[in-house]
Amino acid sequence: MEKIYITYNQIHDTIKDLAEEVKKSGFDPDLMVAIGTGGFIPARMAKTFLNKPILTVGIAYYDLDDRLADSPVITQWVDQPEKQIRGKKILLVDEVDDTRATIGFCLDELQKHEPAEIAVLVIHNKNKEKKHPIPSYIKHYFVGQSFKDPWICYPWDAEDTAEQDQMALKG
Known part of the structure; x- marks a missing residue:
């Protein structure tokens, strides 16, 4: 299987560009919801450019061997969603839209709490x-x-980020 190595700087630059795209679109989120664990760092980077609060959710859709499970396990969800989600514009953030199982599940769950609007950023x-x-x-x-x-090999999964950067440069 082909592997692509990504650096923190590449992600930062991509998030900066995406934040500009969000602003230009006219979508002005009230808050971001980061899907853990892959969405935590991108959401934090996006906060630098969008200056919006971050809520986090944890959904385990893959087992320890990265095999897709039949159904998700919610390991963390938004406290008092009726107060934090209802009527708000939400920017759902994750690192990758692979099978869309996790993003799809989160969209369905968030929609149950009647947000004003939801957008997705990956x-x-x-x-x-x-x-x-x-x-x-x-x-x-x-x-x-x-x-x-x-x-896709993300730097937050790397044991050695200097080696990760070298692999990304070889690309």
Whole structure:
């Protein structure tokens, strides 16, 4: 399987560009919801440019061997969603839209709490068949870069970030 190595600087630059895209779109989120664990760092980077608060959710859709499970396990969810989500514009943030199982599940769950609007922001999208369509109520889907279907090696998963940077430069 093809592997692509990504550096923190590449992600930072992509998030900066995506934040500009969000601003230019006219979508002005009240808050971001970061999908853990991959959405935590991108959401924090986006906060630098969008200056919006971050809520976090944890959804385990993959087992320890990165195999997709039949159903998700919610490991963390928004406290008092009726107060924090209802009527708000939400920017859902994750690192990659792979199978869309996790993003789709989160969209469905967030929609139950009657937000004013939800948009999605991902650093990377994999151009492949998805388990969940983007619902018609999603008017903004922000993507930094799309790939066919490589294994994307993110720097927060690396044991040695200097080696990660070198691998990314070899690209």
